[in-house]
Amino acid sequence: xxxxxxxxSLLLSLLQCVTVHALASSGAxxxxxxxxxxxxxxxSQRHPPNTVTLTYLEINSWLLSANGVTxxxxxxxxxxxxxxxxxxxxxxxRVIPPSGLTDALPPIDGILITQGLDxxxxxxxxxxxxxxxxxxxxxAPPSAKGALKAAGFLSTDSSAQVQFLHHGDEAVIRxxxxxxxxxxxxVVATKGARVGPPWQRRENGYILR
Numbered sequence: 663x664x665x666x667x668x669x670x671s672l673l674l675s676l677l678q679c680v681t682v683h684a685l686a687s688s689g690a691x692x693x694x695x696x697x698x699x700x701x702x703x704x705x706s707q708r709h710p711p712n713t714v715t716l717t718y719l720e721i722n723s724w725l726l727s728a729n730g731v732t733x734x735x736x737x738x739x740x741x742x743x744x745x746x747x748x749x750x751x752x753x754x755x756r757v758i759p760p761s762g763l764t765d766a767l768p769p770i771d772g773i774l775i776t777q778g779l780d781x782x783x784x785x786x787x788x789x790x791x792x793x794x795x796x797x798x799x800x801x802a803p804p805s806a807k808g809a810l811k812a813a814g815f816l817s818t819d820s821s822a823q824v825q826f827l828h829h830g831d832e833a834v835i836r837x838x839x840x841x842x843x844x845x846x847x848x849v850v851a852t853k854g855a856r857v858g859p860p861w862q863r864r865e866n867g868y869i870l871r
Contacts, residue, residue, distance in 0.1 A: 720758055722782050725767070728870070730837050730845030733772045737791065738784040739763040764790045770798055772835035772847075776854055777865040778805025788813030799823040801833050801849055803866040805857075827851035827866060847871075 717725040721743060722736040740761045764787065773791070775783050783806040791798065792814040802810060804826045810816050815824050825833055829851055837845035847870055854867035 719763070722776070726870075729847050731771045731835055731847040732768060733774050733835060733847065734767070734770055734791075735774045736776055736782040736784075737764075737773065737787045738781065739767075740784070740787045740790045743781055743784065764794065769839055770795065771838050772799040772801065774835075774849070774868060775800065775802035775806045776867065777857060778803060778807070778809060779857065780809070782806075782865075783809035785809050785812045788815065797823060799825070799835060801825050801827055801835070801851075801868075803827065803851075803854075805863070805865060829853050829864070829866070 715727040719725060721738050723738045724735040726733050726735060788809060810824055831851045833849045835847045850869040852867040852869060854865040856864050
């Protein structure tokens with residue numbers, strides 16, 4: 663069995679073939695309408711078995727396709743990173759457009775969040791995703807509950823499929839476009855980064871298989 667590990671922003675791949683795509687700068691402040699073929703076309707192509715396609719979206723964000731399943735990891739695609747204190751801090755991307763990429767994404771089968779902090783659970787991006795695809799499955803640590811609630815995924819009338827994983831929990835992300843629903847990606851939550859005091863619960867890492 664082939665497995666690989668997401669531990670916060672660290673990716674350790676043990677798969678037979680991995681293709682990593684870095685996005686080229688367009689010089690624009692938002693993604694053009696042609697962004698999908700420019701940035702993400704490789705994720706809609708058929709690949710041989712045991713092949714993973716990764717697109718690095720800067721900071722902690724990745725787009726990953728494996729086993730016929732495409733997932734977003736820690737998406738930060740809409741606006742700057744400011745941790746809720748824009749007057750004191752604003753982190754900006756250096757290469758890809760700071761906004762507009764959410765509209766250009768290929769069909770997403772699930773979202774994986776490793777931490778509850780803004781650089782992993784970015785509320786503005788999650789709000790945009792919710793407006794476009796409110797039923798997308800989400801796997802997250804308990805610490806991301808506040809961000810997901812602010813984005814609208816946990817409202818009483820929401821049809822979202824949010825699952826909070828504790829260390830050792832397992833889940834499955836299924837292809838939403840596969841007719842027979844046999845394309846799957848298994849997820850195991852592991853101990854991730856320690857954020858805060860020593861007694862605080864560690865965030866999540868994930869083994870994907």
